[in-house]
Amino acid sequence: xxxxxxxxxxxxxxxxxxxxxxxxxxxxxxxxxxxxxxxxxxxxxxxxxxxxxxxxxxxxxxxxxxxxxxxxxxxxxxxxxxxxxxxxxxxxxxxxxxxxxxxxxxxxxxxxxxxxxxxxxxxxxxxxxxxxxxxxxxxxxxxxxxxxxxxxxxxxxxxxxxxxxxxxxxxxxxxxxxxxxxxxxxxxxxxxxxxxxxxxxxxxxxxxxxxxxxxx
Numbered sequence: 001x002x003x004x005x006x007x008x009x010x011x012x013x014x015x016x017x018x019x020x021x022x023x024x025x026x027x028x029x030x031x032x033x034x035x036x037x038x039x040x041x042x043x044x045x046x047x048x049x050x051x052x053x054x055x056x057x058x059x060x061x062x063x064x065x066x067x068x069x070x071x072x073x074x075x076x077x078x079x080x081x082x083x084x085x086x087x088x089x090x091x092x093x094x095x096x097x098x099x100x101x102x103x104x105x106x107x108x109x110x111x112x113x114x115x116x117x118x119x120x121x122x123x124x125x126x127x128x129x130x131x132x133x134x135x136x137x138x139x140x141x142x143x144x145x146x147x148x149x150x151x152x153x154x155x156x157x158x159x160x161x162x163x164x165x166x167x168x169x170x171x172x173x174x175x176x177x178x179x180x181x182x183x184x185x186x187x188x189x190x191x192x193x194x195x196x197x198x199x200x201x202x203x204x205x206x207x208x209x210x211x212x213x214x215x216x
Contacts, residue, residue, distance in 0.1 A: 007043065015052040022058055029053045030068055038083045040090075046083060047090060054091035066093045073101045078110040085116035088123055099124040103134035111143050115186045118149040122156050132157070136164040139171045139202075143181030144193035147171070148201050155205035162209055172202045172216040 018025040029049045038046035053065060069092060072084035085105060088094045094102070102124055105117035118138050121131050138150035154161040154168065176195040184190060192201075203215045 011043075011048055014048075015055055018052045019056050022056060023060055023064065025056070026053070026061060026064055033087055034072065034080055034083050037079055038086045040086060047086070050083075050087040050090035050092060053087070054093075062093050066095060066098065069094075070098055070101070073098060073105065078108070078113050081105060081108065082110070082113045082116040085113065085120040088120040089116075091123070094120070094124045094126070096126045099127045100130050103127075103130045106134040106138055111141075111146065111182060111185045114138065114141065115143070115146050115149060118146055118153055119186075121153045125157070125160075128157070128160055132161060132163060136167045139164075139167050140178070141181070142179050143185055144178070144198060145181065145186040145189045147175075147178070148189045148193055148198060149186065151198075151201040151205045155201075155208045158208050159210070161205075165206060165209060165213060168202050168206050168209075169214075169216055172199050175199050175202070 018029065029052060032049035033046050033053065036046060038044060038050070040047055042048075053061075056062075069084050069087055072080050072087075075081055075084070085102065088098070088102070099121075102117050102120050105113055106121065108114050108117065118135060121135050124131060132154075135150050135153045138146055141147050141150070151168065151171070154164045175198045180193060206213055206215050
């Protein structure tokens with residue numbers, strides 16, 4: 001393209017091209033989404049592909065995406081499971097069945113998968129009876145980044161997460177005694193997991209869920 005064109009504009013035009021291709025473009029997007037560990041950052045090939053995939057929007061494409069992600073969320077390879085979770089974060093369809101599988105993945109043996117699954121629950125609100133207990137449980141995860149993601153997922157649910165209030169209030173007091181875990185399993189919160197910042201995240205969640213509730 002012209003030398004004065006920007007990366008942002010080229011990506012925008014590429015997304016428009018995939019909208020025109022519709023189903024014919026999906027295989028290339030799927031290949032890119034699962035080719036390597038995804039980073040939630042502009043310019044990352046996997047994230048850009050997942051973002052483009054989510055914006056095609058036709059019913060046939062949405063159904064094909066749901067089927068592919070449903071299989072990927074159950075893949076034996078943790079890298080595939082993680083990328084499938086992050087594809088939901090990029091805006092791809094997530095029905096009640098996939099939301100239930102996200103709840104399962106919040107307990108995955110791989111910490112990176114748990115982090116991605118908890119992040120994806122912020123965008124999956126179709127089965128709260130299954131999602132809420134799973135996210136609340138992660139307030140005790142061995143990795144601070146996952147605990148912070150759990151607090152954020154509860155915060156965005158607002159009053160729907162009222163059942164998590166006792167766990168959040170307890171988390172404020174227990175956080176300093178919990179392990180920090182790896183600093184590299186999540187791209188956003190790796191530098192925001194000190195005990196004081198963690199307690200602030202819990203308090204913000206409590207205020208979002210019940211403004212009048214007492215905050216430790």
